[in-house]
Amino acid sequence: MREPSTCPDWLIIYSEKGKNTTSGLDQHVYWILLIAFKGIGRANAKKFKNQSLNYSGIKLFIQKAYQHTDIFEYRRYFYLQFGGDMQETEAKSIRILGISGSPRNMATDFLVREALKIAEEKYGAETDYFSSKGKRLNFCIHCDFCIRTKEGCIHKDDISAELYDKMIWADAWIIGTPVYQGTLSAQTKTIMDRCRAIVAKNPKVFLNKVGMGIADGGDRIGGQEPAIQTILNFYVINEMIPVGGGSFGANLGGTFWSKDKGAEGVSEDSEGMRSLRRTLKRLVQTTKLVKKASSGIESETQSLETPKDEVK
Numbered sequence: 131m132r133e134p135s136t137c138p139d140w141l142i143i144y145s146e147k148g149k150n151t152t153s154g155l156d157q158h159v160y161w162i163l164l165i166a167f168k169g170i171g172r173a174n175a176k177k178f179k180n181q182s183l184n185y186s187g188i189k190l191f192i193q194k195a196y197q198h199t200d201i202f203e204y205r206r207y208f209y210l211q212f213g214g215d216m217q218e219t220e221a222k223s224i225r226i227l228g229i230s231g232s233p234r235n236m237a238t239d240f241l242v243r244e245a246l247k248i249a250e251e252k253y254g255a256e257t258d259y260f261s262s263k264g265k266r267l268n269f270c271i272h273c274d275f276c277i278r279t280k281e282g283c284i285h286k287d288d289i290s291a292e293l294y295d296k297m298i299w300a301d302a303w304i305i306g307t308p309v310y311q312g313t314l315s316a317q318t319k320t321i322m323d324r325c326r327a328i329v330a331k332n333p334k335v336f337l338n339k340v341g342m343g344i345a346d347g348g349d350r351i352g353g354q355e356p357a358i359q360t361i362l363n364f365y366v367i368n369e370m371i372p373v374g375g376g377s378f379g380a381n382l383g384g385t386f387w388s389k390d391k392g393a394e395g396v397s398e399d400s401e402g403m404r405s406l407r408r409t410l411k412r413l414v415q416t417t418k419l420v421k422k423a424s425s426g427i428e429s430e431t432q433s434l435e436t437p438k439d440e441v442k
């Protein structure tokens with residue numbers, strides 16, 4: 131799971147020069163840098179110590195980063211700054227966010243966590259998780275604050291405090307929902323509706339992120355497919371790339387019969403587990419393809435867009 135960063139690689143670089151670069155730094159900028167260098171990875175970050183970035187260089191870099199970057203856009207900026215090294219690392223590691231739309235930590239929570247565990251252990255993915263259990267999830271009230279101001283959502287709840295950032299961080303999402311009344315849960319739908327606000331702020335915020343769905347119902351055929359279909363439609367509407375698991379077993383996504391027995395019920399559903407593993411494999415393959423393709427595009431744009439007076 132993604133932890134709050136405990137290993138600021140950029141501090142390693144600059145502490146070797148005897149500078150405490152945290153002092154006097156705006157906390158916001160500190161955070162951007164921390165995440166950015168974590169994104170590059172320790173090995174590549176260390177390489178920078180041999181390059182021409184000195185202390186005045188990093189100060190200039192920070193100033194530019196702060197001007198050109200808001201917290202949601204920092205990755206693009208760092209791509210432009212560090213080019214090849216970072217692209218190479220990014221193509222190898224992918225970031226997956228799991229979301230459980232159940233108000234309990236039972237069947238859906240188990241399934242989404244299980245998918246993330248496989249993603250980490252089998253595919254080397256970095257993961258993060260958001261459970262709806264106990265969270266403040268306010269309905270969209272169609273006030274159009276987000277459309278008028280382009281400043282995000284008027285609500286200040288756990289979606290705005292926690293989930294938006296995770297969504298933007300991830301390259302791929304796994305949305306899991308219990309089946310309620312033949313479709314997805316109200317919690318899952320609320321999360322989707324609230325995405326309107328950050329898309330209003332930046333219409334391309336989710337562009338080319340990859341997504342899959344998981345649904346578990348108490349009945350064998352209780353509405354799992356309509357629930358997953360709604361999740362896939364959400365991805366399409368938000369310019370993401372939806373994936374299923376392929377024919378002969380997985381089809382639209384991870385599909386489970388919980389028999390209303392929570393984690394125990396779904397873990398006994400071997401066909402469901404097969405559909406989950408197959409869909410997850412497609413998610414990982416597609417995400418790697420997309421990342422590889424987009425790093426090529428970044429590489430082309432880098433030479434055109436990086437201003438000459440940026441960090442030397």
Ligand SMILES: Cc1cc2nc3c(=O)[nH]c(=O)nc-3n(C[C@H](O)[C@H](O)[C@H](O)COP(=O)(O)O)c2cc1C
Binds near residue numbers: 235393
């Ligand atoms: C309000 C409500 C509506 C439900 N409607 C359905 C349904 O239409 N079809 C179905 O198969 N199961 C239905 N269920 C059962 C849940 O989908 C099932 O127990 C699920 O595995 C619960 O997931 P959880 O353990 O993650 O909360 C419903 C449960 C609730 C609370």
